[in-house]
Amino acid sequence: MDVSLAGILGAGLLVMASPGPATLAIAAASMQDGRRNGLALAAGVTTGSVTWSLLAAAGLGVVMASHAWAFTLVRYLGAGYLLYLAIRSARTALQRQTPADTPDEWTAPTSPAASYRRGLMIHLTNPKAVLFFGALYSLGLPAGAGLSELAVIVAALGALAGLIFCGYAILFAAPPVARGYARLKRAFSAVFAVLFGGAAIRILISRAPAG
Structure with missing residues (x-):
């Protein structure tokens, strides 16, 4: 195939x-909730990575690069979720003592799901x-692929994502x-x-991509 797979x-x-x-997030989950939950979170990240990869292959990357509102919408959703995680972590950091019978929501037992x-x-x-992913495909795939x-x-990028993210989960759960x-x-x-x-x-x- 005329594809720069290595690149x-x-x-x-x-x-x-x-x-x-x-x-x-993988590091936090692995240290706080153990290897099983760290690997589950890594699997979720890998699924998200494959999803974006498929959407980029389908052309969504071009749409988001040329329509600022689509990029901005997803950007605000992502920032809001990260702020939510920041607040939960801050609550744990500020809590001097957690009663055994009333665990805080961040350190409470978490299911793999x-x-x-x-x-x-x-x-x-x-x-x-x-x-x-859109940039990867545009640089590594020939015209008319x-x-x-x-x-x-x-498939190759999905396997790579799984290896990297699960590797991090195992490392931080040591x-x-x-x-x-x-x-x-x-x-x-x-x-x-x-x-x-x-x-x-x-x-x-x-900034949203120019377009």
Whole structure:
């Protein structure tokens, strides 16, 4: 195939593995709720990544790049959800003591299904994801590429996303990391609150693509 698969996967690796809202949420879930929930959240992020990849292949990236209102709508949804996560983390950081019989909502037991939905929501409300995949396809696919070429790229990027995000979940759920979180729970929560809030602000001040 006349497709730059290595180039596409290389660019995908750099972007997916770099720190961002998704990797931050995976780290938080893995340390706070354990490997199972971390992997579930990573699966949600991967599903969101594949969804955006499919939509970009279908041309939505071009639509969002040329219609500022669509980009802005998704941007506000994403920023709002990240601010919600920031507030939850801040509440835990400010809470000096959590009674055993009334756990706060962030540290209360979380089901894998809820973790999966959280990961999916984080990635589906990131408007830059579809633009990123659209750029990958425009750079790595030849003119007139068929469905078979698109299917290979979507599958390869999906597998790469799963490996990266699940790898992060396993890393941050490692016993030494989990024990460190247990000792420094409030400090970690404060850091998560700042980082989630910062990510939300960056999304809010980002400009819509010119078009």
